[in-house]
Amino acid sequence: MFFSSRLPSTVIIAGAVTLLSGIHVPALATSSAVPPAATAEGSYRLPPAELQAIVDAPRGPVFKLGPQRKTALLVSLPGLPSIAEVAQPELKLAGLRINPRTHAASHFDFGNSLSLLDVASGKIREVSGLPAKPRIAETLWSPDEKWLAFSRWSDDGVELWLLDVKKAHAQRLMDEKLNAVASAGFAWSNGSEQLLVRLLPARPKPAPNLTQKPLGPNALESKGGKLTQNRTYPDMLKTAADADMLDWQLQTQLAFVNLSGDVRRIGPVMTLTKAQASPDGNLILTTQLRRPYSTMLPVDRFPQLIELWDENGKKVKTIAERPMRERLPTGNDAVQAGPRDFAWRNDKPATLYWLEAQAGGDPEAPVKVHDVLMQQAAPFDAPPQKLMDLAWRFNNVQWGNDGLALVTESWWKTRDTRIWRIRPGVADSKPELLFARKSEDQYAHPGQPVMTQNQYGRAVLRVAPDGKSIFMTGNGASPDGDRPFLDRFDLTSKQAVRMFRSQAPYYEEVLGLLNDKGTSIVTSRESNEERPNYFVRDLAHNEAARALTQFPHPLPQFKGVKKQQLRYEREDGVDLTATLYLPPGYDPKRDGPRPMIMWAYPREFKTAEAAGQVNGSPYKFNRISYNGPQVMLARGYTVLDGPTMPIIGEGKKEPNDTYLEQLKMSAEAAIDEVVRLGVADRNRIAIGGHSYGAFMTANLLTHTRLFRAGIARSGAYNRTLTPFGFQSEERNFWQARKTYQEMSPFNFANQIKDPILFIHGEQDNNPGTFPIQSERMYQALQGLGAVTRLVMLPNESHSYRARESVLHMLWEQDRWLETYVKNAKGEAGEKD
Secondary structure (H helix, E strand, C coil): CCCCCCCCEEEEEECCEEECCCCCCCCCCCCCCCCCCCCCCCCCCCCCHHHHHHHCCCCCCEEEECCCCCEEEEEECCCCCCHHHHCCCCEEECCEEEECCCCEECCCCCECEEEEEECCCCCEEECECCCCCCCEEEEEECCCCCEEEEEEEECCEEEEEEEECCCCEEEECCCCCECECCCCCEEEECCCCEEEEEECCCCCCCCCCCCCCCCCCCCCCCCCCCCCCCCCCCCCCCCHHHHHHHHHHHEEEEEEEECCCCEEEEEEEEEEEEEEECCCCCEEEEEEECCCCCCCCCHHHCCEEEEEEECCCCEEEEEEEECCCCCCCCCCCCCCCEEEEEEECCCCCCEEEEEEECHHHCCCCCCCCCEEEEEEECCCCCCCEEEEEECCEEEEEEEEECCEEEEEEEECCCCEEEEEEECCCCCCCCCEEEEEEECCCHHHCCCEECEEECCCCCEEECECCCCCEEEEEECCCCCCCCCCEEEEEECCCCCEEEEEECCCCCEEEEEEECCCCCCEEEEEEECCCCCCEEEEEECCCCCCCEECCCCCCCCHHHCCCEEEEEEEECCCCCEEEEEEEECCCCCHHHHCCEEEEEECCCEEECCHHHHCCCCCCCCCCCCCCCCCHHHHHHHCCEEEECCCCEEECCCCCCHHHHHHHHHHHHHHHHHHHHHHCCCEEEEEEEEEEECHHHHHHHHHHHHCCCCCEEEEECCCCCHHHCCCCECCECCCCCCCHHHHHHHCHHHHHHHCCCCEEEEEECCCCCCCCCCHHHHHHHHHHHHHCCCEEEEEECCCCCCCCCHHHHHHHHHHHHHHHHHHHHCCCCCCCCCC
16 A cells, blocks of 8 residues: 655545546646645645745845854755755665765755855955856855855766855865765854864775675564653664764865965875864864664764864874763763763863763753863863853853853753853853843743854854953843844843844844944844845944845735734633735635635643633734745645644643644634634634644544644644654653543544645655654554555655655645635544
């Protein structure tokens, strides 16, 4: 029944009869109700023209402001890649997906041209020197903003190119190819004079033979031990030959290359996963893999050798030898015992910092300190220094200077988070608490500190001229929706002064500061009818914003789409929100209720207050994405996007123990609200979602008759196949057997009475959503006589990338909704 081909595999069940018709039928007209079974299976199909137009609409360029904030890079993006590109050979090794021809991580979304935007004048210059149809992958500004390094994919490898900003001209920097399997393969070192690069070996060994006959069985054995939680990871190693191939693909020799293209190789060839030069460029922190490898864990949990080398490739010091991270304690805050996360302080020439887990990394251990932040400066002859004891788990650190760094810690179980100020260069100084909140409380989010580049080209905190203040930017979540802001935060008084806040009818966010006082800023501004464009604002003189770009509307046929942010309440009093979209020209009072598609994604919370907070903004651009439900506006449907489906477990209660009850209440409240507004016909509403939203869709069709039909993409339906946790669930199956079983729609497949469409990528690499999840759920419904359809997209991962795949996905969704929703007869909850 299940098969793989180069074309989409499709199966439909009506009653208990399998229909695999080879009859070609033209695309459905809006008013027709031809069952989706009557199609030419095994071929890519095109949706109606209005849906094709959305897929092929021009994409806006990527905007990358330079570190000196004088120039911005604009990277133009072509249309979606073809299935021929996506179907190229790919290695799946230890959680990595590798293009074997290029020694690089699989990549399909490339830039095809570059231009430079002068912030002062708004003038745009096209970059010359690029080859025809370049495939530009990674881009990186030099700290002085005079150069931009970027990688270009050729048919036989990854090339390093250099853009001269003054001349707006690009050229290939060196003949050698990059190894881009585990990183971009290049980084600026000690300013803007040279780059540290990862090169393929000058004399590579022959590639291992993956097709050799087996030497024997592949066996696994456990000797027992402490409880460990390993989630279900895809793309693991299976054989000794796989391990040899992983080593061969990661073989790298480090080198420095200057702006003239002179290459200086250093050190031996290594099985390298990480390499970071110290800010002053004199030392290199390397991470190499060590055997034995695992067939159950991804590469980042393999044994590691962490060493320091000098700029000539001579070993200076062994920093750590980390064993296989095979057995971790339970819980989302669990980490491996011992030192971890070695990195350089960005504000010092060569000072390492790292974390040391306490109590074996077990979050359940009753200790006051769970992590310790340490540092040690070159030449590493003095003992390491403790910077801070953390009661919770370390999250991140942002360096400023010896008198200022910000450390964030958090604790998943309680959703608590705190930001501390430390003085890393002042002995015996005590941390100062700056912010404390619940991580799910977005209204209290103080924002993120604004960063700048120092003399080493590393990101550090941007400090105001008075030396006592920093700048903070954030989404500005509020009861009125997101309103991005810029604050000046006084580190002494711990008070913030608001310098800018987005004002209706626009959604405007700060991208960068153009002067030290923060009174001149670059922003991205959009509205319902205006796509994002870039502006300069003078806050000191309160002048009107000056436009830097004027990108046109990519889909002018959708001008006139009406968007409304809804607020309503579910039965237990929890406040809910959603975004309602209405097609251009549609008037509910004049035209009456329409068929509707709802698209959602449940989230877990510890408090009802946080669950009821407003998400998003009513003033954002009406993005009509082929991935979301808004695409169906083109076919006359009304759309409810993101109706909140909060799953709340206050105090010691676990959210998922009442998952089904809360899910049903949220769905009922959303339906009642759109019916009350007169924009949806209660008997013609479909529910859909992707990933965890697909899981939600199957559960709602299993346990309610609220919806006429469902669309479930790339989901999971049997939680016994993810026994060591999923989504935000920390407990394993044996600790919460009842919850796992009740949440699995597979266990109640006999209760599904309404049509459900399953779509899944055959090469899904997302933990937990293996293709077998959709295959087995479909197989159960087939045997039970349900109306269902399974579409397996060849060569696609968790998200779909090829143009043919996306167009076919829309064709499937459109036909399903036309047949079982728009042209449905009778009332929801009844058989036609």
